[in-house]
Amino acid sequence: MTQYKVQLADCPPQAWRNGGGQTQALLTWPATASGYDDWWVRVSVARISTDGPFSAFPGVQRWFAVVQGAGVALEFADEEVTLTKSSPPLSFDGARAPGCRLLGGPTQDLNFMVRSEAGPGRMSAAHPGSVLSGPHPWRALYVAQAALADLGQGAEPLPAGTLLWSDARTPAPWQVLKAPQAWWLTLEAR
Numbered sequence: 001m002t003q004y005k006v007q008l009a010d011c012p013p014q015a016w017r018n019g020g021g022q023t024q025a026l027l028t029w030p031a032t033a034s035g036y037d038d039w040w041v042r043v044s045v046a047r048i049s050t051d052g053p054f055s056a057f058p059g060v061q062r063w064f065a066v067v068q069g070a071g072v073a074l075e076f077a078d079e080e081v082t083l084t085k086s087s088p089p090l091s092f093d094g095a096r097a098p099g100c101r102l103l104g105g106p107t108q109d110l111n112f113m114v115r116s117e118a119g120p121g122r123m124s125a126a127h128p129g130s131v132l133s134g135p136h137p138w139r140a141l142y143v144a145q146a147a148l149a150d151l152g153q154g155a156e157p158l159p160a161g162t163l164l165w166s167d168a169r170t171p172a173p174w175q176v177l178k179a180p181q182a183w184w185l186t187l188e189a190r
Contacts, residue, residue: 002168003151008045008161017055021048023111026163029138040118041138042111043163043185048072049106057094063112063123065089065183067144070104089123089183110142112185119187126182133173138187140165147179 011024023046028039045067054074064083066072071084076098083090084103092098094113114121119137126132126141140163141149147158152172158164165185176182 003164003166005158006163006165007159008163011045013047016046017057018053020052020055021046021050023047026142027140027165029165029167040115041121041187042113043140043142043165044111044113045161046109046111047106048100048102048109051099051101053099054097056097057113059116060094061091061114061116061121062094063089063091063114063121063185065110065123067108067110067181069107070102072103072107072109073101075099075101085181088125091123108144110144110183112183114187122184122186122188124184126176126179126184128176128178130184131173131175132184132186135169136186136188137169138165138167139174140185141174141176142183142185143179144181145179147182148177149179150175150177 006026008024011026013022013024016023023044025044027043029041066083066085074081076096112123142163143158145160148155149158151174155177
């Protein structure tokens with residue numbers, strides 16, 4: 001089984017597609033991806049310091065979760081959704097590009113984007129004791145705070161800001177043993 005680790009601290013900040021903020025791309029997959037438009041999966045952590053619109057990503061399923069800060073209100077054409085650190089991740093069509101209003105100062109947010117041709121994606125909270133198993137063509141665990149996980153080879157400490165991922169179709173089950181703040185990210189088998 002092949003696993004890869006990426007540290008947020010090793011990822012340089014880059015401007016948002018619309019120039020309204022900065023993000024740190026932990027991963028664009030497959031590895032041949034070289035820009036904004038040729039990946040199947042993208043995982044990033046954005047810092048939002050002012051109100052403003054999200055970038056549009058047509059043809060992309062987008063998942064969003066608040067990692068730090070008071071949270072945001074995402075303003076879509078037909079609804080407003082308030083998200084805080086305790087909210088479940090929100091999935092929406094990347095073409096919708098909501099407006100974003102900060103609830104009480106800057107936030108740090110986890111973004112998981114999946115192109116429609118890659119298949120359906122899923123993002124969920126990874127609580128202690130939760131297990132990820134099954135034949136996912138791509139899977140990941142992001143920990144915002146230091147965690148302990150069993151990745152099929154015994155307990156392993158994961159520092160804060162770690163993305164662990166695998167593109168092996170049948171890896172051993174992964175289990176979160178201790179994680180104050182973590183998320184599962186997967187491509188679902190078609």
